[in-house]
Amino acid sequence: xxxxxxxxxxxxxxxxxxxxxxxxxxxxxxxxxxxxxxxxxxxxxxxxxxxxxxxxxxxxxxxxxxxxxxxxxxxxxxxxxxxxxxxxxxxxxxxxxxxxxxxxxxxxxxxxxxxxxxxxxxxxxxxxxxxxxxxxxxxxxxxxxxxxxxxxxxxxxxxxxxxxxxxxxxxxxxxxxxxxxxxxxxxxxxxxxxxxxxxxxxxxxxxxxxxxxxxxxxxxxxxxxxxxxxxxxxxxxxxxxxxxxxxxxxxxxxxxxxxxxxxxxxxxxxxxxxxxxxxxxxxxxxxxxxxxxxxxxxxxxxxxxxxxxxxxxxxxxxxxxxxxxxxxxxxxxxxxxxxxxxxxxxxxxxxxxxxxxxxxxxxxxxxxxxxxxxxxxxxxxxxxxxxxxxxxxxxxxxxxxxxxxxxxxxxxxxxxxxxxxxxxxxxxxxxxxxxxxxxxxxxxxxxxxxxxxxxxxxxxxxxxxxxxxxxx
Numbered sequence: 492x493x494x495x496x497x498x499x500x501x502x503x504x505x506x507x508x509x510x511x512x513x514x515x516x517x518x519x520x521x522x523x524x525x526x527x528x529x530x531x532x533x534x535x536x537x538x539x540x541x542x543x544x545x546x547x548x549x550x551x552x553x554x555x556x557x558x559x560x561x562x563x564x565x566x567x568x569x570x571x572x573x574x575x576x577x578x579x580x581x582x583x584x585x586x587x588x589x590x591x592x593x594x595x596x597x598x599x600x601x602x603x604x605x606x607x608x609x610x611x612x613x614x615x616x617x618x619x620x621x622x623x624x625x626x627x628x629x630x631x632x633x634x635x636x637x638x639x640x641x642x643x644x645x646x647x648x649x650x651x652x653x654x655x656x657x658x659x660x661x662x663x664x665x666x667x668x669x670x671x672x673x674x675x676x677x678x679x680x681x682x683x684x685x686x687x688x689x690x691x692x693x694x695x696x697x698x699x700x701x702x703x704x705x706x707x708x709x710x711x712x713x714x715x716x717x718x719x720x721x722x723x724x725x726x727x728x729x730x731x732x733x734x735x736x737x738x739x740x741x742x743x744x745x746x747x748x749x750x751x752x753x754x755x756x757x758x759x760x761x762x763x764x765x766x767x768x769x770x771x772x773x774x775x776x777x778x779x780x781x782x783x784x785x786x787x788x789x790x791x792x793x794x795x796x797x798x799x800x801x802x803x804x805x806x807x808x809x810x811x812x813x814x815x816x817x818x819x820x821x822x823x824x825x826x827x828x829x830x831x832x833x834x835x836x837x838x839x840x841x842x843x844x845x846x847x848x849x850x851x852x853x854x855x856x857x858x859x860x861x862x863x864x865x866x867x868x869x870x871x872x873x874x875x876x877x878x879x880x881x882x883x884x885x886x887x888x889x890x891x892x893x894x895x896x897x898x899x900x901x902x903x904x905x906x907x908x909x910x911x912x913x914x915x916x917x918x919x920x921x922x923x924x925x926x927x928x929x930x931x932x933x934x935x936x937x938x939x940x941x942x943x944x945x946x947x948x949x950x951x952x953x954x955x956x957x958x959x960x961x962x963x
Contacts, residue, residue, distance in 0.1 A: 497566040497631075502554055504627055505562075508620035509550040515619075516612050517542055524604060549589075553620070556585050559778075561770025567640070571628050575621060582617045638666035642735075643706055646674040647695050647725065648713035649682035656713045656739065657688060672705050677714050677721055695725055699821065702732050711760065712738040724898075726763065731904025733820045736763040767905060768941040775943055780879050784872035791866065798829055798863055805854035808834035811867055816884035819907045824876040826884060827867040831855025841888045845922045859920070860960045862953075868910045880946040881909025882934035889927065897928050902935050911953040913937040 521535045557563065560581050590609055634640045646653060653674065660669055673690035675698060676682070681691040692701055701707060712725060722738070729736055737760040768776075788795075799810045812830040815823050836842075836850040844851065851859065858864040871877040877884070882903040885893070893900045914930035914937070921927040937945065 494565075494567070498563050501563055501566045501624070501627065504623040505554055505557060505620055506550040508623045509553040509616065510546055512612075512615040512619045513545060513549045515615050517545075519611050519615075520608075524608065552589070553585060553616070556588075557581060559771050559774050561774060564770060567631055567635070567642075569628055569631075571625060571632075574624060574628065578621045578624065579617055582620065583613060586613045586616060635668040636665035641666065641668045641670035642708040644669040644671050644709040644711060645692065645698070645701060645705075645707050646671060646689065646711050646713060647677060647698070649674060649676040649679060649685045649691075650714075652739070653713035654682070654685055654688075656711070657685070669709065669711075672701075672707065675701070677725075695721070696728070698725070698728060699732060702729075702734055703821075707734055709735045709737065712736065714739075727898055727901060730899075730901040731820055737761060738763065767938055772941075772943050776878065776946060777875075779943075779946075780872050783879055784869040787866075787869045788873065795866065798858070798866065801854045802829050802831075802858075805852045806833055815886065816908065817887055817890055817904070818876055818884055819904060821901075821904050823887070824871070824884075826871055826876075829858055829864045829867060831858045831864045841886060843889070843922055844920055862911075862957050865910050872910065876907070878907040878909045880911055880937075880949050881907050882912050882931075882937070883915055884908035885927070889924070892924050893927055893931070896924065897931065899935065900931055902938060903931065906938055906941070911949060913949055916949060916952050916956065 517538070518535050521537070560577070562577065562581065586609065589612065594608060594612075631640070646657060648656075657671070657674075660667055661671075671689055673692040674685055675692050675695045677695055680694075685691070698710065702710070710729065712722065714722065726736065739760065802810045808830060810830060812828045812832075813825050814828075816826045818824045831852060832844075832848075832850045832855055833852060842850075855864070868877060872879055890900065912934055914933040917933050918926055918930040921930055937949075
């Protein structure tokens with residue numbers, strides 16, 4: 492399914508609904524409020540420049556606040572009952588903001604007028620917006636039930652339990668939204684009975700590759716009792732993958748972290764929850780990243796010019812250094828830094844730097860000491876490859892070595908990598924694999940405790956380290 496198109500359609504409905512609600516509210520005020528204020532009837536429809544300005548800004552305000560609270564996330568999986576509650580709560584908060592910023596000084600100063608204005612605006616905004624959303628969600632649910640749309644799914648398992656689960660999921664009167672691409676085996680090879688129903692895609696070790704190649708959205712684990720010991724390794728393998736993982740409920744005691752029960756037409760599955768911070772904080776974090784990095788690129792442009800001149804004069808070669816790193820969900824991206832080493836620094840292959848590394852130029856040492864070489868990464872943050880705060884991204888060459896020592900490194904790919912991190916504050920630039928693993932422990936601890944407050948604390952200590960010149 493086209494998730495982006497669905498999200499845009501949902502946003503467009505909110506814009507239309509919010510504009511309609513504000514227009515009806517405008518007419519209500521002309522009919523009920525302004526006659527009390529002026530002492531005579533006024534035309535019901537006589538829009539002025541304030542109305543035209545509001546009809547643009549008010550819908551944008553509502554889209555912004557709905558986005559902040561995560562209303563546009565995973566549109567096709569929304570629960571209509573849950574959406575009703577969330578829409579009302581967010582609308583209530585938004586109307587309070589509009590009332591106390593735009594309307595409180597513009598209505599008749601009586602309690603009745605205050606109440607009526609608030610209730611009418613709340614009612615119009617909620618009823619119209621949720622009404623349009625309900626129509627849209629009903630259309631989506633209908634398409635899911637008919638099987639015209641669905642989620643690309645892989646079934647992990649090939650024994651009796653997997654076959655029984657597949658039959659149960661596909662024998663219902665209405666489709667449950669699973670578009671099975673195929674199945675992978677856990678310990679054994681292909682199963683003849685299962686292969687009659689689904690394509691055999693290989694063993695479970697191929698899941699990360701299959702998820703990327705076949706645009707998989709859900710993975711259902713159906714294993715036998717004798718295969719339970721593999722659950723943790725499979726979940727660890729899927730860490731950082733942009734998929735929903737579900738298992739049968741009798742495996743509940745084998746899972747760590749929170750879980751969410753989903754009862755779908757009599758089939759009970761446990762959804763492994765990967766949420767690491769509330770949606771509004773995730774959106775606020777991204778909004779802060781955009782505003783902060785954009786401001787830094789503009790405000791620090793004179794410093795960028797001076798640093799670029801210093802790099803150019805320090806040694807021959809380009810001003811900027813680019814390199815492929817691994818980001819969120821294991822996707823590669825190109826990171827940018829001010830060049831701090833000689834151009835042939837890795838002529839013999841990938842190497843980590845050390846405190847007295849002869850490959851570092853004199854000016855490069857200054858850049859690293861105050862972490863100024865990282866400044867170009869504000870561009871990476873602006874375009875969405877990175878965040879201000881997050882685990883430092885590594886090259887695939889070193890990730891492969893870390894995974895041999897600590898498979899939990901995959902946990903770091905659940906979030907965007909950052910310019911600075913808790914591990915970076917503690918260890919700075921890692922000089923070997925052991926230090927990378929030690930730094931990783933703090934980054935995993937950060938991920939498990941992610942919050943906006945934590946980010947600001949890490950940013951504060953990063954600035955302190957920069958001013959003290961304690962980078963390395």
